[in-house]
Amino acid sequence: MEIDQDQSLSEIVSVTTEITKDIDKNIKGKEVKGVEEVEEIEEIEEIEGEVVEGEEEDTCYIHDNQYVLILLPSGNIKVVKLQKDKKISLGKFGVFHTNDIIGKPFGHSYEIHDRDKIKIIRNVAFREVDETDANNKETIDDPSKQKLSYEDIEQLKKDGLEGQDIIKKVVESHSTFNKKTEYSKAKYIKRKEAKFSRVFTPVRPTLYSVWEYFHTKNPSKIREMRIDSLSQMLTLANVRAYSKMLVIDDTQGLLISGVLERLGGYGVVIGIHDGENHNFDIMRYMNFSKKIYNSLRILSWQQVFKEESQAPFNYQNESKLSEKELKFYHRKKANYERIDSTRELLFKGGFDGLLIASQYQPESILETFIPYLRGSRPIVIYHINKEVLMNTCVHMRISRIYLNPTITESWLRGYQVLPGRTHPSMSTSGGGGYLLKATYIIIDDNNNNNSSSSLSSTNINIIDNEKNMEIDNNNIIKDDNVNNNVVDDNNVDDNVDDNIDDKVDLEKISSKRAKLNKED
Amino acid sequence: MSFLQYKTHIEEGDLVIAYITRENMMPLIVNPTMTYNNKFGTFKHSDMVGKEYGSKISSHNGRGFMYLLHPTPELWTHVVPHRTQILYIADISFITTYLDLKPGSIVLESGTGSGSFSHSLTRTIAPNGHLYTFEYHEERAKAAKQDFERHGLADLITIECRDVYKSGFEITDTVHAVFLDLPAPWDAIASAKRAFKQRRIGKICCFSPCIEQVQRTCASLNENGFVEIKMFECLIRNQEVHTIPIYTVKDAVSKIKAQQEKKRKRREQDGEKDHTTKSQHKQEPPNLSVSKTPTEARGHTSYLTFATFLPILDDE
Numbered sequence: 159m160e161i162d163q164d165q166s167l168s169e170i171v172s173v174t175t176e177i178t179k180d181i182d183k184n185i186k187g188k189e190v191k192g193v194e195e196v197e198e199i200e201e202i203e204e205i206e207g208e209v210v211e212g213e214e215e216d217t218c219y220i221h222d223n224q225y226v227l228i229l230l231p232s233g234n235i236k237v238v239k240l241q242k243d244k245k246i247s248l249g250k251f252g253v254f255h256t257n258d259i260i261g262k263p264f265g266h267s268y269e270i271h272d273r274d275k276i277k278i279i280r281n282v283a284f285r286e287v288d289e290t291d292a293n294n295k296e297t298i299d300d301p302s303k304q305k306l307s308y309e310d311i312e313q314l315k316k317d318g319l320e321g322q323d324i325i326k327k328v329v330e331s332h333s334t335f336n337k338k339t340e341y342s343k344a345k346y347i348k349r350k351e352a353k354f355s356r357v358f359t360p361v362r363p364t365l366y367s368v369w370e371y372f373h374t375k376n377p378s379k380i381r382e383m384r385i386d387s388l389s390q391m392l393t394l395a396n397v398r399a400y401s402k403m404l405v406i407d408d409t410q411g412l413l414i415s416g417v418l419e420r421l422g423g424y425g426v427v428i429g430i431h432d433g434e435n436h437n438f439d440i441m442r443y444m445n446f447s448k449k450i451y452n453s454l455r456i457l458s459w460q461q462v463f464k465e466e467s468q469a470p471f472n473y474q475n476e477s478k479l480s481e482k483e484l485k486f487y488h489r490k491k492a493n494y495e496r497i498d499s500t501r502e503l504l505f506k507g508g509f510d511g512l513l514i515a516s517q518y519q520p521e522s523i524l525e526t527f528i529p530y531l532r533g534s535r536p537i538v539i540y541h542i543n544k545e546v547l548m549n550t551c552v553h554m555r556i557s558r559i560y561l562n563p564t565i566t567e568s569w570l571r572g573y574q575v576l577p578g579r580t581h582p583s584m585s586t587s588g589g590g591g592y593l594l595k596a597t598y599i600i601i602d603d604n605n606n607n608n609s610s611s612s613l614s615s616t617n618i619n620i621i622d623n624e625k626n627m628e629i630d631n632n633n634i635i636k637d638d639n640v641n642n643n644v645v646d647d648n649n650v651d652d653n654v655d656d657n658i659d660d661k662v663d664l665e666k667i668s669s670k671r672a673k674l675n676k677e678d
Numbered sequence: 679m680s681f682l683q684y685k686t687h688i689e690e691g692d693l694v695i696a697y698i699t700r701e702n703m704m705p706l707i708v709n710p711t712m713t714y715n716n717k718f719g720t721f722k723h724s725d726m727v728g729k730e731y732g733s734k735i736s737s738h739n740g741r742g743f744m745y746l747l748h749p750t751p752e753l754w755t756h757v758v759p760h761r762t763q764i765l766y767i768a769d770i771s772f773i774t775t776y777l778d779l780k781p782g783s784i785v786l787e788s789g790t791g792s793g794s795f796s797h798s799l800t801r802t803i804a805p806n807g808h809l810y811t812f813e814y815h816e817e818r819a820k821a822a823k824q825d826f827e828r829h830g831l832a833d834l835i836t837i838e839c840r841d842v843y844k845s846g847f848e849i850t851d852t853v854h855a856v857f858l859d860l861p862a863p864w865d866a867i868a869s870a871k872r873a874f875k876q877r878r879i880g881k882i883c884c885f886s887p888c889i890e891q892v893q894r895t896c897a898s899l900n901e902n903g904f905v906e907i908k909m910f911e912c913l914i915r916n917q918e919v920h921t922i923p924i925y926t927v928k929d930a931v932s933k934i935k936a937q938q939e940k941k942r943k944r945r946e947q948d949g950e951k952d953h954t955t956k957s958q959h960k961q962e963p964p965n966l967s968v969s970k971t972p973t974e975a976r977g978h979t980s981y982l983t984f985a986t987f988l989p990i991l992d993d994e
Contacts (some may be wrong), residue, residue, distance in 0.1 A: 188890055194960070198688050218879055218989075263877060264878075264879045264989075266887040266991075278991065364778045366776055386772050386811065389775040390771040390914070392774075393752065393798070394752070394767070398682070398781075398801045399685075399804055400682065400805070401684065416775075419780050420779055422781025422783070473801055505795065508686070510684050515926070531733070532684070534731035534732030534746070534747045535684075535732070536750075544917065548968075549967060552919065553966055561745055561747075565916070565969065566917065567915040567916075567971075569912070569915055570912050571911045571912075572908065572909070572910050573908075573909040573910065575907060575908075575909045579897075584804060595748065597732070599732045599733070602734070602736065666861065
């Protein structure tokens with residue numbers, strides 16, 4: 159196992175800053191000695207190497223060689239890769255042996271005692287808060303009310319007191335604790351728990367918990383996508399077993415993790431990534447099985463375009479290679495063949511949905527992938543900036559192959575629910591991003607008169623040709639009369655409203671367009 | 679099986695969602711001897727057979743057209759005939775993720791209602807998961823059962839007509855997740871607890887529109903040993919996109935001038951003969967794409983209360 163010095167240092171720094179003046183000055187030394195810190199981010203080279211063996215059911219039990227989120231008493235989360243016969247340091251909160259939790263079901267919390275032993279914590283129900291006559295009338299900010307000094311607490315620790323016992327002592331030594339309201343008592347205890355408690359919880363990595371970790375740690379890494387937006391993408395795109403999806407993922411693999419999980423190893427997804435090598439780092443924390451990874455195909459932008467020729471593979475005589483060279487050669491060859499077959503898969507088309515969370519212009523992405531989509535299949539685009547999607551929405555309305563393009567904003571609010579203390583969270587995420595969704599439809603204008611004008615040429619001409627554009631706009635407004643699906647009612651001119659009862663002669667319009675196409 | 683797997687072309691006997699307008703969709707079972715009539719004309723089913731899903735077809739009298747969409751649980755929600763209160767897309771999505779549903783999950787739902795959320799759940803847990811769903815209203819349970827059978831979901835769903843307040847779910851040590859959409863979820867929580875697979879972590883969601891229900895639910899969850907009790911509200915806000923011209927104050931001045939000019943002309947016309955004035959070419963300002971929220975929007979659906987079921991310990 160490698161030790162990521164920077165990571166462990168930053169962990170210590172963040173831990174120490176939490177500690178207020180009065181306690182725990184010596185944890186630094188305690189923590190680092192003899193404990194291997196698990197590195198947090200490493201390059202994914204081979205997905206196969208990351209695979210956790212076992213079936214779905216097993217993901218509820220803590221495994222050797224899997225990623226686990228550790229919830230600390232401070233409320234912070236630390237990601238570790240568990241490996242048997244190792245120790246994991248939780249900074250000032252202590253150390254535990256991985257073997258003590260491997261094989262146990264997820265869900266329970268553990269308290270560290272006697273330096274590196276753990277005991278399971280029985281579920282503690284939240285207690286009812288009784289209304290009392292106490293109020294904050296006499297509350298003044300005075301540290302002298304706490305009779306225990308930093309040195310006293312250190313002495314208590316040396317005497318072998320831990321966790322809950324120290325918290326009890328601290329509360330007892332607060333001279334005006336009983337004058338506090340029940341609410342502020344609860345708050346005070348919670349604060350002390352965050353400081354002195356040694357209870358940690360191994361949290362099962364799920365789409366939600368992994369998202370929560372990255373969203374707290376570095377939201378820009380996942381393009382500030384909130385979990386409600388991500389969930390809506392998966393629902394709107396009807397991601398499920400046996401589908402064939404296209405995913406443009408610049409969210410470090412968050413979106414593709416969601417898609418892979420919902421495919422469950424049935425079906426296929428092609429993930430398109432920025433740069434030369436994929437950076438779907440987040441996937442690894444999901445502890446996907448080999449079966450699930452088998453659904454994944456990956457292409458770079460360069461490999462997406464037919465006209466971008468790929469460097470041909472240099473086939474060699476295998477008998478002339480040394481064992482080491484042969485291993486390298488086989489890996490290279492397998493990689494080349496995988497990309498080649500993925501390109502073939504893409505160009506063959508017939509995809510069931512297009513999900514986009516990308517830094518690149520959505521219109522250009524649509525232009526690239528629409529030919530590979532089947533009819534009546536969903537397109538869902540995420541962006542944190544509404545303006546980007548507005549342009550795409552206008553573009554979609556003009557091109558007519560998109561049914562009902564709609565922009566929505568995701569809205570989510572968490573609550574504190576405690577007996578007598580229920581209210582929306584005081585601080586919350588300011589925004590979860592915007593989604594643009596539409597359904598790809600097949601407009602074969604000539605289905606009634608059997609003309610040969612193809613779908614794609616019609617659409618491209620509509621964009622390029624001003625004459626066609628005029629007719630097309632005309633048609634859109636008429637579409638709107640009939641279908642109410644392209645332009646919002648408010649936006650329709652009055653005189654257009656008058657036309658509602660006019661017979662819309664679609665065949666006339668489409669034959670006109672076919673004629674114009676021929677003229678080009 | 680069209681809810682569980684996509685098809686490319688429409689065949690006889692398929693369920694097709696006819697999209698007429700955003701608010702007007704119609705489920706059709708394709709039968710070549712039938713026609714479908716609406717105010718935009720007559721559509722022959724025989725025209726649909728062999729068409730690709732997503733095709734646009736014109737009516738026979740040329741008055742209009744419609745799109746033939748592939749059914750999805752979300753479209754079904756729009757067209758479900760015997761609909762009760764339905765769940766909205768924001769809630770459906772958030773619940774599915776929070777309950778950690780994926781292929782293979784075993785879920786308990788109560789009540790079934792119109793069966794629309796059952797469709798969404800089953801889509802996600804297929805092909806190897808299972809849904810146990812309970813409905814106390816006999817007619818609704820029958821109708822939902824019929825829908826599940828027609829839609830090829832029957833193998834994945836066990837539906838039962840039952841008053842769960844009185845007799846509980848009578849399922850033990852089976853499910854990974856529970857969804858309760860009941861007026862008094864607290865009366866079903868103890869029974870739901872037994873339904874969970876006892877030696878693994880599980881998640882429960884209670885769906886209630888009122889805050890008083892949430893408080894009683896939380897108290898009950900707490901008493902029954904559930905932890906991590908959390909509550910959320912989840913909505914989507916529609917953004918209407920328009921392209922509008924943005925005029926400058928100079929345009930405002932020109933507008934007044936134009937009005938004055940018009941008046942002057944009229945006065946002159948009254949007295950004397952017509953003076954032809956050159957019409958100033960009006961330059962259109964550049965367009966700007968803008969968006970706004972609708973003046974009226976959905977402000978509340980329900981509160982989503984979540985909690986975690988803890989696996990029992992060896993000595994329990």
